[in-house]
Amino acid sequence: GAGVSQSPSNKVTEKGKDVELRCDPISGHTALYWYRQRLGQGLEFLIYFQGNSAPDKSGLPSDRFSAERTGESVSTLTIQRTQQEDSAVYLCASSLARFGEAFFGQGTRLTVV
Amino acid sequence: AQSVSQHNHHVILSEAASLELGCNYSYGGTVNLFWYVQYPGQHLQLLLKYFSGDPLVKGIKGFEAEFIKSKFSFNLRKPSVQWSDTAEYFCAVNTNAGKSTFGDGTTLTVKP
Numbered sequence: 001g002a003g004v005s006q007s008p009s010n011k012v013t014e015k016g017k018d019v020e021l022r023c024d025p026i027s028g029h030t031a032l033y034w035y036r037q038r039l040g041q042g043l044e045f046l047i048y049f050q051g052n053s054a055p056d057k058s059g060l061p062s063d064r065f066s067a068e069r070t071g072e073s074v075s076t077l078t079i080q081r082t083q084q085e086d087s088a089v090y091l092c093a094s095s096l097a098r099f100g101e102a103f104f105g106q107g108t109r110l111t112v113v
Numbered sequence: 114a115q116s117v118s119q120h121n122h123h124v125i126l127s128e129a130a131s132l133e134l135g136c137n138y139s140y141g142g143t144v145n146l147f148w149y150v151q152y153p154g155q156h157l158q159l160l161l162k163y164f165s166g167d168p169l170v171k172g173i174k175g176f177e178a179e180f181i182k183s184k185f186s187f188n189l190r191k192p193s194v195q196w197s198d199t200a201e202y203f204c205a206v207n208t209n210a211g212k213s214t215f216g217d218g219t220t221l222t223v224k225p
Contacts, residue, residue, distance in 0.1 A: 033213065040220075042203070042215070043215045043218065048212045050212070091156075095213065100147070101159055101162060102147075102149075102205070102213055104156050105156065106156045107156060
């Protein structure tokens with residue numbers, strides 16, 4: 001596609017349920033990022049994929065969070081046993097790593113009730 | 114590890130005022146520098162970028178930024194802001210072939 005696509009755009013889930021968020025990066029972009037943005041706050045780095053290298057998971061807040069990426073394509077972010085503090089907009093971005101300009105998706109707004 | 118610091122969390126200006134948002138980074142090697150903007154209800158988009166060459170770069174909507182290597186800074190400026198510039202602004206640094214690191218963002222509110 002022309003840009004980074006994320007689905008769903010909105011997700012409401014009950015506390016304790018698992019959720020899976022999807023990101024389709026721009027074709028050919030080797031780098032992919034997940035960020036979390038809580039209301040009124042900045043970007044919180046979660047995880048970074050670069051080609052076939054081991055992902056940088058240093059931003060994942062707990063072991064309830066995990067992410068996968070198949071090659072240089074789709075990525076999924078999974079949150080297990082969701083908590084209310086997980087409510088936020090989850091942003092995905094991709095880039096051609098050697099240039100670094102990140103292209104963002106529209107985000108998934110997650111609400112845990 | 115690289116880090117990015119944006120000094121102002123929230124800036125409030127009147128229309129036609131001049132704007133300068135501070136950004137400092139910590140990394141000793143070659144960097145690419147970016148400013149991104151997030152307008153209310155919209156997704157993050159690139160405002161301007163610096164890779165090499167002239168340290169004064171111009172972006173969309175009259176914004177510019179100056180890379181001062183000795184100060185590890187990349188401040189964003191605009192001579193005269195408009196109400197439509199109300200948004201959140203993020204500075205970011207990328208070390209060639211490495212990970213991009215974002216600052217915490219600055220919320221700009223322009224009063225009409």
